[in-house]
Amino acid sequence: MISRPEPGEGAQIMPELPEVETIKNVIEPQIRGLVMTNVTVNHQDVIAYPAPEEFCKRLTGQTILYMTRRGKFMTIHLSGGLRVVLHLRMTGCLLLTPAEFPEEKHTHVIFRLSNGRELRFSDTRRFGRFWLFSQGEADHICGIHQLGIEPLGGEVTGGYLSARFGKRRKAVKECLLDQKAIAGIGNIYSDEILFAAGIHPARLANSLTREEWERLAGMIPGRLSFFIEKNKITPEEYLETKGKDYRNTPFLQVYGHAGEPCPACGETLCRIVIGGRGSVYCPACQKNLAGEARSSFGRKESDVSRERIPGIL
DNA sequence: CCCTGCCTGCTG
DNA sequence: CAGCAGGCAGGG
Numbered sequence: 001m002i003s004r005p006e007p008g009e010g011a012q013i014m015p016e017l018p019e020v021e022t023i024k025n026v027i028e029p030q031i032r033g034l035v036m037t038n039v040t041v042n043h044q045d046v047i048a049y050p051a052p053e054e055f056c057k058r059l060t061g062q063t064i065l066y067m068t069r070r071g072k073f074m075t076i077h078l079s080g081g082l083r084v085v086l087h088l089r090m091t092g093c094l095l096l097t098p099a100e101f102p103e104e105k106h107t108h109v110i111f112r113l114s115n116g117r118e119l120r121f122s123d124t125r126r127f128g129r130f131w132l133f134s135q136g137e138a139d140h141i142c143g144i145h146q147l148g149i150e151p152l153g154g155e156v157t158g159g160y161l162s163a164r165f166g167k168r169r170k171a172v173k174e175c176l177l178d179q180k181a182i183a184g185i186g187n188i189y190s191d192e193i194l195f196a197a198g199i200h201p202a203r204l205a206n207s208l209t210r211e212e213w214e215r216l217a218g219m220i221p222g223r224l225s226f227f228i229e230k231n232k233i234t235p236e237e238y239l240e241t242k243g244k245d246y247r248n249t250p251f252l253q254v255y256g257h258a259g260e261p262c263p264a265c266g267e268t269l270c271r272i273v274i275g276g277r278g279s280v281y282c283p284a285c286q287k288n289l290a291g292e293a294r295s296s297f298g299r300k301e302s303d304v305s306r307e308r309i310p311g312i313l
Numbered sequence: 314c315c316c317t318g319c320c321t322g323c324t325g
Numbered sequence: 326c327a328g329c330a331g332g333c334a335g336g337g
Contacts, residue, residue: 089332125320187331
């Protein structure tokens, strides 16, 4: 038996919508109303726009009003109509620290704030990006404007998905990853959503039934909000774990669990590659071909150590 | 549509 | 030391 974290502990995963929402919720109340007294850029690559010197200069002296999330993007809204847009990509991390707090490795941007604390951006792989837009300046270069609907806004319906993808010869998992259709779903939660919906990730979109689109659509806000809920963390705990310890990971049903028993039926979870991304699914609960009857409930309770989520299958 | 590049750290 | 992890842009 492979050991994995008990509920309550966490692990580092790629930030998708639930993690970005968590980060925004933890950081926002702590920086509201503060002034950026100084901005330092240690690695110029992470400032996508404008030039890094301009980025620092324009931000200095501005007051932070509030923070928002759109898909996997965060925006810090400042006085004077300024907006800082941030995408964490794979390994990006935002941390609010006392000035004397030891600096994380790969800290690329530091915003010094008027209460003596610092908002720090670190990112091992340096894929994360900042953009700064001034009053009236269009934010089209950061890609936010191209995003599809917000999954928690009640707009995700079977009708929307089938109208958008129902005629496409494209793996359903790739549809979920399409940020221009639905914003915020990445490799982890696409696998989790498809498992909850009982749909094989490689199923072609044009083979899904109306009922399957509905089931899939229903799982999207349900799963994402479940993982946001499980991620709840205090600012103190967030700082202790250096923003890297997402506590929803013990509740992941399939992602990271290839070769282990399915939490619903006990069948061994499979891993395949779809559109270049590793994809984990249950070959019994997520059949590739519709109508293939199969009963497979030979699971032993002792095989399942992940938390089970009632009513998802 | 698929492919590569961007990066570092971890694994075999 | 090669291969892999994967979000997204850019190119063929």
